Amino acid sequence: MGQSPKAAERAVAVAAAAADPARRPRSSFGPLAGVRVADFCWMGVGACATRILGDFGAEVIRIEDRNRLDMPRVLPIYKGAGARNYGEGDPDPDPNAGGLFNNYNRNKLGVTINMRDPRGRALCERLIASSSVVTENFAPGVMERWGLTYDYIRTLTPNPIMARMSGFGHSGPHADFKSYGPVVQAVSGLSFISGLPGREPSGWGLSYMDNMAAFYNGAALLMAIYHRNQTGEGTEIDVSAIEAGINLLGPILLDVTVNGRRTKDDPNYPLGNRVEYPNAAPHGVYPVRGEDRWIAISVFDEAGWAALVAELGNPDWAGEARFATQARRFEHQDALDALVGEATATRERYDLMHRLQARGVAAAVVQTPEDVNEHDPQLAQSGVFFDLDHPVIGRARFEGTPIRFSKTTQDYWRSAPLLGEDNHYVFTELLGLSEDEYQTYAAEGVI
Amino acid sequence: MAAFHAAGSAAPYAGLKVVELAEDVGGEFLGRMLAEMGADVIKAEPPAGSPTRALGPFAKHVESPDTSLTFWLYNSNKRSVVVDLEKGAEAALAPLLAGADIFIVTLQPARLKALDLDLDRLSARYPRLIIASMTPYGLTGPWADYRSSNLVALAGGGPLNMCGYDDHSIPPINPGGDQAYHAATAFAHIGVLVALLHRQQTGEGQLLDVSMHGANAVNQELGNPFWFYNGVNVQRQTCRHAQPVMTQSAMFACADGHYVYYTLILGDTRAWNVLVEWMDEMGLAAMLTDPEYQDIKFRQDNFHQIQELVECFFLVQDGHDAYLEGQRRGLPIGIMNTPEDLLDDEHLQAREFFVKVDMGPEQGEILFPGDSYRFSAFGSVPRRRAPRLGEHTSEFLEDVAA
Numbered sequence: 129m130g131q132s133p134k135a136a137e138r139a140v141a142v143a144a145a146a147a148d149p150a151r152r153p154r155s156s157f158g159p160l161a162g163v164r165v166a167d168f169c170w171m172g173v174g175a176c177a178t179r180i181l182g183d184f185g186a187e188v189i190r191i192e193d194r195n196r197l198d199m200p201r202v203l204p205i206y207k208g209a210g211a212r213n214y215g216e217g218d219p220d221p222d223p224n225a226g227g228l229f230n231n232y233n234r235n236k237l238g239v240t241i242n243m244r245d246p247r248g249r250a251l252c253e254r255l256i257a258s259s260s261v262v263t264e265n266f267a268p269g270v271m272e273r274w275g276l277t278y279d280y281i282r283t284l285t286p287n288p289i290m291a292r293m294s295g296f297g298h299s300g301p302h303a304d305f306k307s308y309g310p311v312v313q314a315v316s317g318l319s320f321i322s323g324l325p326g327r328e329p330s331g332w333g334l335s336y337m338d339n340m341a342a343f344y345n346g347a348a349l350l351m352a353i354y355h356r357n358q359t360g361e362g363t364e365i366d367v368s369a370i371e372a373g374i375n376l377l378g379p380i381l382l383d384v385t386v387n388g389r390r391t392k393d394d395p396n397y398p399l400g401n402r403v404e405y406p407n408a409a410p411h412g413v414y415p416v417r418g419e420d421r422w423i424a425i426s427v428f429d430e431a432g433w434a435a436l437v438a439e440l441g442n443p444d445w446a447g448e449a450r451f452a453t454q455a456r457r458f459e460h461q462d463a464l465d466a467l468v469g470e471a472t473a474t475r476e477r478y479d480l481m482h483r484l485q486a487r488g489v490a491a492a493v494v495q496t497p498e499d500v501n502e503h504d505p506q507l508a509q510s511g512v513f514f515d516l517d518h519p520v521i522g523r524a525r526f527e528g529t530p531i532r533f534s535k536t537t538q539d540y541w542r543s544a545p546l547l548g549e550d551n552h553y554v555f556t557e558l559l560g561l562s563e564d565e566y567q568t569y570a571a572e573g574v575i
Numbered sequence: 576m577a578a579f580h581a582a583g584s585a586a587p588y589a590g591l592k593v594v595e596l597a598e599d600v601g602g603e604f605l606g607r608m609l610a611e612m613g614a615d616v617i618k619a620e621p622p623a624g625s626p627t628r629a630l631g632p633f634a635k636h637v638e639s640p641d642t643s644l645t646f647w648l649y650n651s652n653k654r655s656v657v658v659d660l661e662k663g664a665e666a667a668l669a670p671l672l673a674g675a676d677i678f679i680v681t682l683q684p685a686r687l688k689a690l691d692l693d694l695d696r697l698s699a700r701y702p703r704l705i706i707a708s709m710t711p712y713g714l715t716g717p718w719a720d721y722r723s724s725n726l727v728a729l730a731g732g733g734p735l736n737m738c739g740y741d742d743h744s745i746p747p748i749n750p751g752g753d754q755a756y757h758a759a760t761a762f763a764h765i766g767v768l769v770a771l772l773h774r775q776q777t778g779e780g781q782l783l784d785v786s787m788h789g790a791n792a793v794n795q796e797l798g799n800p801f802w803f804y805n806g807v808n809v810q811r812q813t814c815r816h817a818q819p820v821m822t823q824s825a826m827f828a829c830a831d832g833h834y835v836y837y838t839l840i841l842g843d844t845r846a847w848n849v850l851v852e853w854m855d856e857m858g859l860a861a862m863l864t865d866p867e868y869q870d871i872k873f874r875q876d877n878f879h880q881i882q883e884l885v886e887c888f889f890l891v892q893d894g895h896d897a898y899l900e901g902q903r904r905g906l907p908i909g910i911m912n913t914p915e916d917l918l919d920d921e922h923l924q925a926r927e928f929f930v931k932v933d934m935g936p937e938q939g940e941i942l943f944p945g946d947s948y949r950f951s952a953f954g955s956v957p958r959r960r961a962p963r964l965g966e967h968t969s970e971f972l973e974d975v976a977a
Contacts, residue, residue, distance in 0.1 A: 530789025
């Protein structure tokens with residue numbers, strides 16, 4: 129990558145941030161206080177996993193490569209970017225303005241190391257030697273190329289935990305297959321089981337498995353730390369996102385292994401918005417007033433049905449014999465869904481949701497990100513979203529932990545690091561480089 | 576690296592006692608995760624059994640409380656003890672909670688109140704106990720007692736808005752599996768681990784209030800960031816990322832009826848050349864080998880034509896062939912496996928992913944999905960079948976009496 133014409137301007141921003149006392153690393157608290165993590169993770173799935181460690185007090189030091197920027201730094205998700213898809217990036221994106229990077233990397237320190245320079249490799253090993261956890265989600269083989277196998281890391285630091293996250297896991301004939309969220313969802317079966325019967329799968333509109341694999345990796349790391357606290361023993365961790373995905377398919381998998389069910393040529397599979405068990409009906413997503421506005425309604429029993437019918441104004445069709453019992457409604461769902469949809473189409477979405485809920489019917493507006501953030505009093509009172517300042521981005525919103533702890537305090541102490549923001553602190557104060565060495569390394573592109 | 580073979584140490588939750596009062600698969604999945612890593616999980620069930628025992632599909636299509644595959648999947652490695660909460664919930668639970676480390680409870684606030692089961696009071700009475708409350712909306716707030724379902728939770732939380740078809744006259748479509756519950760479980764597991772680490776540090780337990788609604792609201796990947804930064808909402812698109820604007824299809828039908836997933840990124844010249852070389856070897860590159868296609872702008876201007884050629888290219892191949900050959904060439908391409916396809920996958924077989932579980936003399940051995948994470952220092956515990964209703968009640972009463 130060539131030098132950006134804006135490099136000087138960006139360097140000033142990084143220097144100012146590094147000198148800001150409010151952003152200076154400070155001693156942490158929480159259940160992971162004292163755990164230092166040499167974090168090679170990148171992209172969404174890796175960064176989202178180690179964010180969990182940083183949120184609960186670990187000192188997570190992200191190791192980045194100036195010549196191969198982390199994709200979330202450069203996607204067109206930043207203030208002022210407008211309505212573009214993530215493939216429509218800028219020719220010279222500001223790596224410090226990236227919103228997705230900010231979202232995934234709060235509470236972490238950021239350093240840059242050039243692993244193509246032997247001095248960079250040595251510096252990296254010093255960082256690992258002062259850490260007790262190493263994390264990575266590179267394509268298989270990258271860590272091996274640097275010699276950073278678990279066996280070698282054990283010679284650098286006692287009883288280390290090394291978490292390796294990948295799509296396919298680190299053994300088996302497809303271990304080096306390339307993947308990202310949608311590929312994992314396809315191969316694990318999660319995409320195929322999603323859609324209307326008789327059509328192509330609708331699959332997933334997000335990298336669900338990037339998030340879920342990150343949460344599983346986060347749990348695996350916490351489990352390993354818990355185990356080490358109990359026993360003193362470190363461990364290597366191998367997480368295959370595809371295997372995690374298969375564990376999320378649900379009972380359909382046992383229907384296959386126990387009952388020999390074939391889903392591929394089944395004209396009634398997948399189920400769309402319906403459920404097979406129990407025989408709930410109506411159970412679907414229905415139009416409400418406005419363009420592309422919808423409400424989800426689940427009716428499981430006679431009481432729910434009576435309540436729905438009353439809320440819809442006791443229409444004549446609701447009394448027809450074909451809708452008289454739960455079993456009959458389940459049998460006549462096509463007709464039922466059409467009639468319910470006609471009745472909801474003129475209703476205001478939140479008004480209908482609250483009125484149905486007041487009658488004891490499970491219902492929710494299909495909320496957009498805007499709705500979730502701006503129109504949802506339940507989330508607002510929970511405090512799951514919160515704001516932090518960022519030196520380049522300004523005030524920004526973050527996705528927190530959807531858990532209230534009665535004792536543990538979460539410390540959201542800083543937004544994401546600018547590129548190399550913590551180089552001086554980490555390399556001189558933590559690892560003991562002299563000022564001269566530091567300046568030489570910076571000038572010669574080692575860091 | 577070879578696959579890990581379970582090493583010497585006991586699984587990390589060995590010695591932990593868990594009491595699970597769960598009426599949905601989210602709470603049950605958390606209990607299973609703890610049990611698989613060594614915890615002794617007692618599932619407290621009402622005399623009529625957990626509501627999930629009534630959910631199909633059923634083994635060999637025989638409906639009974641002990642043949643629900645939903646129950647089997649989410650309740651392996653647990654013990655079942657019948658507890659009648661209607662006769663005084665706290666007193667009924669006391670023998671189980673004495674000495675317990677973790678209490679999983681999925682009842683919403685109104686139900687807790689009706690049973691006079693006060694979680695703050697329990698937390699004070701058992702100071703080392705970690706109480707994992709998992710409810711649709713959390714224990715506080717204006718919607719705390721609203722009803723939910725998997726579909727309703729995905730709708731309210733936001734992921735449903737991102738899933739469906741290009742045709743927006745079709746409503747958003749549920750992504751399969753009970754993923755709203757699974758997301759809550761993933762966070763609850765993290766929460767329990769944080770609480771275990773907190774207890775290691777301080778000796779104190781605590782109450783965790785996990786909200787399924789909140790878990791789904793923060794599980795939208797790009798959805799929230801596009802709103803936080805760009806101030807725009809994403810739009811659902813068939814089997815690919817919801818984005819602020821519509822993009823080209825990334826799903827390609829194959830000759831054998833399978834689909835493959837592949838995102839054509841025209842700006843990535845390396846991937847472009849790999850694809851065109853592959854197409855050319857099969858005699859299907861047409862004019863894509865012409866020099867003007869080396870220009871990114873030219874490719875972008877001719878996107879529809881390229882898309883059609885790629886569609887034809889995949890349509891003449893079998894899905895698995897295209898998957899394996901594309902990956903061999905270094906392209907991130909995925910076969911859209913059906914659940915039954917997974918049992919024949921050579922990679923999963925080599926990693927011994929599926930495990931046999933003995934369901935007893937009537938049902939025999941069946942295959943379950945194996946571990947979601949593997950450790951060199953310790954293995955999980957062998958899978959045991961889900962318990963029959965009340966199977967361990969007398970055993971438990973004897974333990975208490977002893």
